[in-house]
Amino acid sequence: MTGYLVRRLLESAxxxxxxxFVTFVLLYMVPADPARQIAGRSATAAxxxxxxxxxxxxxxxxxxxxxxLAGLLQGDMGRSxxxxxxxxTLIAARLPASLMLMVTAIVTELVIGLTIGVxxxxxxxxxxxxxxxxxxxxxxxxxxxxxxxxxxxxxxxQLGWFPIGGxxxxxxxxxxxxxxxxxxxxxxxxxxxxxxxxxxxxxxxRTARAKGLSRLRIVxxxxxxxxxxxxxxxIGIDIGLFMSGIVVVESVFGWPGIGQLAWQAIxxxxxxxxxxxxxxxxxxxxxxxxxADLVAPLIDPRIKTK
Amino acid sequence: MSAPIDPPSAAPVRRAGRGRAREVVGxxxxxxxxxxxxxxxxxxxxxxxxAPWIMPHDPFEQSFDGLDLMGAPLPPGGEHPLGTDLLGxxxxxxxxxxxRTSLIIGVVANGIAVILGAGVGITAGYAGGWTAAILMxxxxxxxxxxxxxxxxxxxxIFQPSLMIVALVIAxxxxxxxxxxxxxxxxxxxxxxxxxxxxxxGSGPLRILGRHLLPHLLSSIIVFxxxxxxxxxxxxxxxxxxxVGVQPPVPSWGNIIFENQTYFSTAPWLVFFPGLLIxxxxxxxxxxxxxxRDILDPTLKGRH
Numbered sequence: 001m002t003g004y005l006v007r008r009l010l011e012s013a014x015x016x017x018x019x020x021f022v023t024f025v026l027l028y029m030v031p032a033d034p035a036r037q038i039a040g041r042s043a044t045a046a047x048x049x050x051x052x053x054x055x056x057x058x059x060x061x062x063x064x065x066x067x068x069l070a071g072l073l074q075g076d077m078g079r080s081x082x083x084x085x086x087x088x089t090l091i092a093a094r095l096p097a098s099l100m101l102m103v104t105a106i107v108t109e110l111v112i113g114l115t116i117g118v119x120x121x122x123x124x125x126x127x128x129x130x131x132x133x134x135x136x137x138x139x140x141x142x143x144x145x146x147x148x149x150x151x152x153x154x155x156x157x158q159l160g161w162f163p164i165g166g167x168x169x170x171x172x173x174x175x176x177x178x179x180x181x182x183x184x185x186x187x188x189x190x191x192x193x194x195x196x197x198x199x200x201x202x203x204x205x206r207t208a209r210a211k212g213l214s215r216l217r218i219v220x221x222x223x224x225x226x227x228x229x230x231x232x233x234x235i236g237i238d239i240g241l242f243m244s245g246i247v248v249v250e251s252v253f254g255w256p257g258i259g260q261l262a263w264q265a266i267x268x269x270x271x272x273x274x275x276x277x278x279x280x281x282x283x284x285x286x287x288x289x290x291x292a293d294l295v296a297p298l299i300d301p302r303i304k305t306k
Numbered sequence: 307m308s309a310p311i312d313p314p315s316a317a318p319v320r321r322a323g324r325g326r327a328r329e330v331v332g333x334x335x336x337x338x339x340x341x342x343x344x345x346x347x348x349x350x351x352x353x354x355x356x357a358p359w360i361m362p363h364d365p366f367e368q369s370f371d372g373l374d375l376m377g378a379p380l381p382p383g384g385e386h387p388l389g390t391d392l393l394g395x396x397x398x399x400x401x402x403x404x405x406r407t408s409l410i411i412g413v414v415a416n417g418i419a420v421i422l423g424a425g426v427g428i429t430a431g432y433a434g435g436w437t438a439a440i441l442m443x444x445x446x447x448x449x450x451x452x453x454x455x456x457x458x459x460x461x462x463i464f465q466p467s468l469m470i471v472a473l474v475i476a477x478x479x480x481x482x483x484x485x486x487x488x489x490x491x492x493x494x495x496x497x498x499x500x501x502x503x504x505x506x507g508s509g510p511l512r513i514l515g516r517h518l519l520p521h522l523l524s525s526i527i528v529f530x531x532x533x534x535x536x537x538x539x540x541x542x543x544x545x546x547x548x549v550g551v552q553p554p555v556p557s558w559g560n561i562i563f564e565n566q567t568y569f570s571t572a573p574w575l576v577f578f579p580g581l582l583i584x585x586x587x588x589x590x591x592x593x594x595x596x597x598r599d600i601l602d603p604t605l606k607g608r609h
Binding site (some may be wrong): 021029031261262286 | 449455456
């Protein structure tokens with residue numbers, strides 16, 4: 001297990017290194033001139049050249065990359081071109097909002113997804129099952145910006161139950177969490193349904209029934225705990241979905257998180273900030289996958305950790 | 307002297323051919339969900355092909371009568387069955403033309419992703435060793451990339467035309483396919499009938515084409531179908547963010563992008579395009595899921 005852990009950690013570090021390189025090269029190719037943007041429209045050519053020089057933008061790609069990497073290893077992600085702040089400060093200020101949204105979204109998707117999965121499995125092949133599965137299919141087929149805008153229209157504009165966007169009170173969390181969590185709820189309900197059906201067919205259920213346990217007790221004490229385990233192992237993988245999702249959801253709801261930060265930075269070609277958010281997201285995804293890989297053998301000992 | 311041993315062939319699949327295809331289609335038509343999906347796909351494909359004849363108005367014409375006296379878009383009904391957009395253009399006509407955009411991107415982007423993903427997967431799975439290590443580490447790397455951020459950055463680098471958008475989406479979406487195909491190819495490559503082919507000296511291309519590909523076809527079809535849904539959603543999202551298909555060319559995503567400031571007073575401008583995006587993605591998800599059930603009941607997983 002220790003050997004496996006070390007190997008996976010090394011692999012993860014290599015993947016992150018690869019991501020810094022690919023992102024850096026991609027952003028190097030962006031046709032906008034950061035120096036010109038910092039200097040402003042009225043700046044003279046000499047000023048622009050001066051700024052280029054200061055930022056080291058005239059150096060060859062590999063030199064620039066080396067410098068970035070050296071900084072990154074010391075926890076320095078550089079300074080924003082357009083806001084007078086360190087990238088790490090900007091991200092740190094925005095990260096809590098995104099993390100809290102992700103936590104509420106995970107809770108939302110688990111509650112909706114697992115409930116649907118359990119009910120559908122117990123009502124297998126009946127009307128309730130069919131309608132719930134159609135709901136799941138719609139949930140995984142609906143783009144988040146459409147769900148977000150429609151939820152805003154119905155529950156904020158028409159009914160006035162929730163604020164039209166922004167951040168602060170618990171009420172602000174409801175619509176963005178549902179928007180971000182619905183996709184996962186669709187996947188989880190389908191996985192939970194098949195996982196439940198699988199467990200329901202196992203011997204332990206027959207034994208429990210032979211012992212004379214009530215149906216409710218069998219389902220809550222014996223079937224559900226067994227069925228949920230393989231699904232818990234997948235939560236780490238969700239982080240990837242969320243990292244794409246927050247860019248859209250935060251822009252629909254005006255949520256002050258790192259998704260919005262990334263989106264604003266991309267529109268203004270603020271390269272250090274784009275780099276920073278990409279690295280933070282990639283790190284979260286890599287850690288999520290690592291977590292999923294480490295949890296899986298604990299839950300199912302048949303999975304070998306070679 | 308004994309007779310030469312016939313190499314065990316890929317019997318269950320080789321029998322396949324046209325009969326099997328007809329069987330699969332028949333099975334699809336018996337399933338209500340898949341049938342609904344197929345019906346939606348056929349309808350939308352027809353709408354895309356017949357667009358010039360069925361559009362009620364010119365989708366680019368900013369008609370003077372298309373806005374009310376206050377300059378606001380017209381609600382559905384009368385002259386404009388689905389209303390007009392913020393420039394007074396007929397929404398129904400723009401949506402019909404947008405069907406073309408979605409389907410073209412869906413087919414082209416997903417086609418490239420399938421070829422690339424299957425190509426990388428088969429090569430890595432069959433070659434093994436260093437080739438596999440390098441290709442699959444690269445796939446891991448792409449998987450850890452925040453997909454949407456990557457797509458947005460790529461779209462920002464290249465001025466987004468229809469084909470660039472398709473390429474960007476393909477660059478992001480091939481990874482899934484390559485993982486699946488790699489795993490399958492690797493387990494196939496160790497099976498007897500492939501070992502025998504290697505032993506009797508069949509060239510790699512012959513083995514790939516005649517013996518591996520037929521076995522991988524099920525997965526390619528299933529994940530290729532589901533992939534169209536992912537592609538359609540990604541195109542809509544990119545266009546909604548303004549870095550996908552550029553106006554005035556209509557796409558369902560950029561129609562919402564253009565009109566979103568009006569959503570509280572003119573919700574139909576979000577509702578109808580949104581409905582179409584969901585319907586198209588849903589259709590391919592339903593058909594893909596049914597195909598998975600029919601072609602390979604042992605296939606599981608999230609995608």
